[in-house]
Amino acid sequence: MKNFHPLLIFSFLVFLLTSVQAQGNEHEDAVIRIKGSDTLSKVLKEWTRTYQEHNPKVRIELSGGGSSNGIAALINSHIELAASSRLLRPHEIHLVIKKSGVRPVSHEVARDAISVVVHPSNPLNAVSLQHLMEIYGKHKGEPLWSDLGVNVPGCQDQKILSLSRKNNSGTYLFFRQAILDKNDHFNSQIVSMDGSASVVSMVSQTPCAIGYAGMAYITGAVKTLCISRSHNLNTPCVPPTVATTLDKSYPLARALYLYSLGPPKGEVLNFLEWIRGPVGKEILVRNGYVSPP
Secondary structure, eight states, X not given: OOXXXXXXXXXXXXXXXXXXXXXXXXXXXXXXXXXXXSTTHHHHHHHHHHHHHHOTTEEEEEEOSOHHHHHHHHHTTOOSEEEESSOOOHHHHHHHHHHHSSOEEEEEEEEEEEEEEEOTTOOOOEXXXXXXHHHHBOOSSOOBGGGGTOOOTTOTTOXXXXXXXXXXXXXXXXXXXXXXXXXXXBOTTOEEESSHHHHHHHXXXXXXEEEEEEGGGOOTTSEEOEEESSSOTTSOOBOOOHHHHHTTOSTTEEEEEEEEESSOOHXXXXXXXXXXXXHHHHHHHHTTOBOOO
């Protein structure tokens, strides 16, 4: 038997190892990284779980942190999709283009109504955007429930406890822009909460409290208020419903988005198309969101 040169044997082994690695890489799972909006997190968790069950070769890595954090991750090309409960600002679009060389593309995946909620014992049924500005905006002294013409049982001093989302939240930004003038800010007495579920939970336990949250997080433990655009008491208020969210007659109706780096391709495109398909829509509605038209 001929003896093979050690160098030939080594070269052959390297070739085999490289071939095996190449074949392994061909079968690696596709990864879709999604980060951002806590408002969308409820449905995103079920979307990703269900999609992966039917597409085992796709791995979806999901994390929250708020719309602003998701957008920051998209700007730095750390993710494939940013979940956002607001539109990107012009300077954010510019940064995405500057850093990645492509324009971000928005994909409307849901409609939502920011619901204003109070404790069930609160006799108040409706507020105007002007009322909300007086409650949440900068003002002299502390707002009282008596300023809105009600006396809340269990709220000893009748001082309104205003709950808000944190400023990295798209819900925070949308709500602030909807009720305040452009350069105004919330007052310093506001208590900031980590997410919509936390806001709803706190309001349900606190007679003095008022808060706002995405409609998918509203429970029977709180009372949802009807909203009027005008301070005129004769102006009819509008409740947050599927119909008023779709036709945008509800003053705090909005769209929810996933943003991609340029037009989506491959598994990212497949995932987005599945979301907009019958299974994705059924999951969306079951979790309390409104399906886009």
